[in-house]
Amino acid sequence: xxxxxxxxxxxxxxxxxxxxxxxxxxxxxxxxxxxxxxxxxxxxxxxxxxxxxxxxxxxxxxxxxxxxxxxxxxxxxxxxxxxxxxxxxxxxxxxxxxxxxxxxxxxxxxxxxxxxxxxxxxxxxxxxxxxxxxxxxxxxxxxxxxxxxxx
Numbered sequence: 001x002x003x004x005x006x007x008x009x010x011x012x013x014x015x016x017x018x019x020x021x022x023x024x025x026x027x028x029x030x031x032x033x034x035x036x037x038x039x040x041x042x043x044x045x046x047x048x049x050x051x052x053x054x055x056x057x058x059x060x061x062x063x064x065x066x067x068x069x070x071x072x073x074x075x076x077x078x079x080x081x082x083x084x085x086x087x088x089x090x091x092x093x094x095x096x097x098x099x100x101x102x103x104x105x106x107x108x109x110x111x112x113x114x115x116x117x118x119x120x121x122x123x124x125x126x127x128x129x130x131x132x133x134x135x136x137x138x139x140x141x142x143x144x145x146x147x148x149x150x151x
Contacts, residue, residue, distance in 0.1 A: 003039040003040075003043045003044070003045055003046070004045075004046045004047075004048055005032060005035045005036065005039075005045060005046070005047050005048070006048050006050070007028070007031070007032065007047060007048065007049045007050065008050045008052075009028075009049060009050065009051045009052060009053055009057060010052050011052070011053060012053050012055060013025075014027075014028065015028065015051075015053055015055055015057060015060060016055065016060065023060070023063070023064060023067070024060040024061055024063065024064030025064075028061070028064070029061075029064045029065065029068055032047065032061070032065075032142060033068070033135065033138055033139060033142065036138050036141065036142050037134075037138055041137065041138070041141060044145065044146070045141060045142060045145035045146075046145060046146045046147075046148065047061070047142075047145055047146070047147045047148065048148045048150065049061070049147065049148065049149050049150065050150045051149055051150065051151050052151075057149055058147050058149055061147065062143065062147070065139055065142050065143050066143065068139050069136060069139045069140065069143065072132050072135055072136040072139065073136065075132055076129060076132055076133070076136075079124050079128060079129055079132075082124065083121045083124050083125065086117045086118075086120050086121045086124075087117070087118065087121050089114075089117045090113075090114045090115065090116070090117030090118040090120075090121070091114070091118075092114075093110045093111075093113045093114030093117065094110070094111065094114035094115070094118075096110045096114075097110035097111035097114060
């Protein structure tokens with residue numbers, strides 16, 4: 001079953017970025033992705049673009065979606081590095097808290113600090129990475145979709 005996303009491009013400003021005329025508008029890419037989220041991932045997506053400009057909307061949109069996917073992959077890598085660093089810091093703080101004497105307030109500070117870093121690792125994985133993974137899957141699905149241009 002096909003699901004159609006209709007896009008009306010009335011002028012150049014609605015297709016391309018304001019400050020860089022060589023790339024597609026972020027608003028347009030976000031609009032396409034938001035509409036695609038309302039479509040089941042099992043269904044094919046068809047983009048019907050009514051283009052009233054003299055620009056090649058197909059190339060611009062495909063390039064924009066590829067850039068979005070690349071950005072999401074880079075963000076995932078960055079999040080993984082942050083998670084690794086936070087985990088090591090948290091683990092180090094927990095070990096230090098075990099080495100400090102029993103009655104010390106400093107022990108509790110290190111213990112709480114260690115768990116804060118560990119929980120931050122989980123928070124990044126459960127919320128940020130999960131949302132980015134869903135968005136990356138949807139962008140991948142859009143890159144495989146059929147694009148019809150009506151000029």
